[in-house]
Amino acid sequence: MLESQQIQSWLEGVLKATNDAVTIVDPEGTVIYWNGAAERTYGIERTVIVGRKIGDYFQRESIMLLQVMESGQEVREVYHEPRPGMHVMINAIPVFDQDQELMGAISIERNVTQYVKLSAEMVSRPSEEGVTTALLPLSAEKQSSLGALARMKCPLLLTGSAGAGKKSVAKWMHAHCGREGQFVYVSCSGIPAGLLEAELFGYEGEHPRIGKLELAQNGTLYLKDVHMLPASVQERLIEALQEGQYVRSGEMESKEAVTLDAHVIASIPEENGEWAGSEREQSAQLLKEMYYVFQIEHIPSLMERQQELPELSRFYLSEAAEKVGAAIPSLGADAMAAITSYRWPGNMAQLANAMQYALASHLGRGGDGVIAAQDLPDYARLTTLNELTQPELPLSVHSEEMERALISETLQRTKGNKAKAARQLGISRGALYYKIRQYGLEGS
Secondary structure, eight states, rough: OHHHHHHHHHHHHHHHOSSSSSEEEOOOEEEEEEEEHHHHOOOHHHHHHSBGGGGGGGGHHHEEEEEEEOOOEEEEEEEESSSSOEEEEEEEEEOOOOOOOEEEEEEEEEEEEEHHHHHHHHSSSSSSGHHHGGOOOOOHHHHHHHHHHHTTTEEEEEOOTTTSSHHHHHHHHHSSSOOOOOOEEEEGGSGGGGGGGHHHOOOESSOOOOHHHHHTTTTTEETTTTGGSSSSHHHHHHHHHHHEEOOEESOSOOOOOOOSEEEEEHHHHHHHHOSSSSHHHHHHOOOHHHHHEEEEOOOOOOOGGGHHHHHHHHHHHHHHHHHHHHHOOOOOOHHHHHHHOOOOTTTTHHHHHHHHHHHHHHHHHHOSEEEGGGGSSSGOOOOHHHHHTOOOOGGGGOOHHHHHHHHHHHHTTTTTTHHHHHHHTTTTTHHHHHHHHHTTTOOO
């Protein structure tokens, strides 16, 4: 068991090693710790700020920390631009001792300025290969290798989350395989299990018909959700791929073999083979032999393609603007920070939908040429420090330190207009003058 002195030394090492700015304040808002990253981020030496009120240097950060301590609730992923051109993401939590007495609060601020600037550069500088290339979740090297697999007709199994772009990859491979046949799409989950065999292999009988494998001759057959094929049909597919031929389904005694000349690409929703939904989906299983017959390729989700999000967002924003004949707005820094912080569980379709929503919101508020975080759907928005610290409540419910910080920040925002500041604070002008003298804010 580590002694408390050892634990303190370890924690001190962690605070020194992190690249995030760490600030610790006591219950009155006095700075009691300021790490090296905070010094580098804000250009304020530890010896200068420790022992001073955080509000003497950072009004909104002071209000936020005091709110955190008053409410006892942590805040996470709060966006803030402490000065023009600097962008940070803030996490803050109240800290209590073993008797649940408030000890203070900790703020951790991650400087994302370089990433936001890089994202802005990517958005303003179109790709030499054309923006639509960004829609393909494949590196140049991977495109080359998959193109070779397509030309060789090697069966390919694509794995990855829904909406990641598996069908787009299959279509791209078809377009680059140099074959003249059709691209044939089959959703295995959308066809009753009893009909899937005839759907793939065709039917020989009184009313014969060709199957999708034959329809895709000299082309590509894409089997979405291939795990939904019954085991017996999977076995037939494996045999057809290995033998290069198959026979149609049906009860006729004489069956002529059909040559398999289609490139078969299949997909499953997750690499680990776990799927949820209906009883049929839950009981679905991909035979292990399928993994031996197919080449396996994982298609990354949008969260795995974070560096590409700015260009993908620009593409969908441009597409939405063109539909309504509007000028294409740029993405503001706060919007970019929100887009790159969100996980996008719905992948490409959700991002496209969000950009359509953002454009509509942007046009609805007058269209100033810049998409802001407020234009994004609720689920993708980041809370900003300005929103978090708006003085919505009357001063009487706040501590003295928060009251001082709120008054000072409001005076700055109203450029010293006392009447306007009093209205925003919900107090009389006389009360405001009294509090300005009380807190020594005459110069504000």
